[in-house]
Amino acid sequence: MAIANSLLTPESRAPIDKPVRHHGLVHVIEGRCKECNFCVTFCPEEVLEIADHYTARGYRPARVKAGKEGDCIACRFCEHVCPDYAIYVVEDTP
Numbered sequence: 001m002a003i004a005n006s007l008l009t010p011e012s013r014a015p016i017d018k019p020v021r022h023h024g025l026v027h028v029i030e031g032r033c034k035e036c037n038f039c040v041t042f043c044p045e046e047v048l049e050i051a052d053h054y055t056a057r058g059y060r061p062a063r064v065k066a067g068k069e070g071d072c073i074a075c076r077f078c079e080h081v082c083p084d085y086a087i088y089v090v091e092d093t094p
Helices: 002-007 038-042 077-081
Strands: 024-028 048-050 062-064 087-091
Touching: 024 062, 038 048, 038 077, 077 087
Parallel strands: none
Antiparallel strands: 024 087, 048 062
16 A cells, blocks of 8 residues: 555646647638638637738638737637638647
8 A cells, every 4th residue: 555655646646637728720721711700700719800901802811810829729610610611720739
């Protein structure tokens, strides 16, 4: 019993209930984006915004807000609500 107690110190155990924090990198395919604004509206972390420039088709695409690049939680909700498959997330979990 003494051996078991010496191996299980609080410092040596990893917490089993610590949640894994997912992070993602958002990519927008500007040629497909039609400025529907769904991804911007429904992003839980408010990472996205509509760009100031126009595409060749006359739409302003979505983009990641300046300074919010690391705030994506990789929920992929933007992917699910985009009717034109113009946005995707690459998970970047350490």
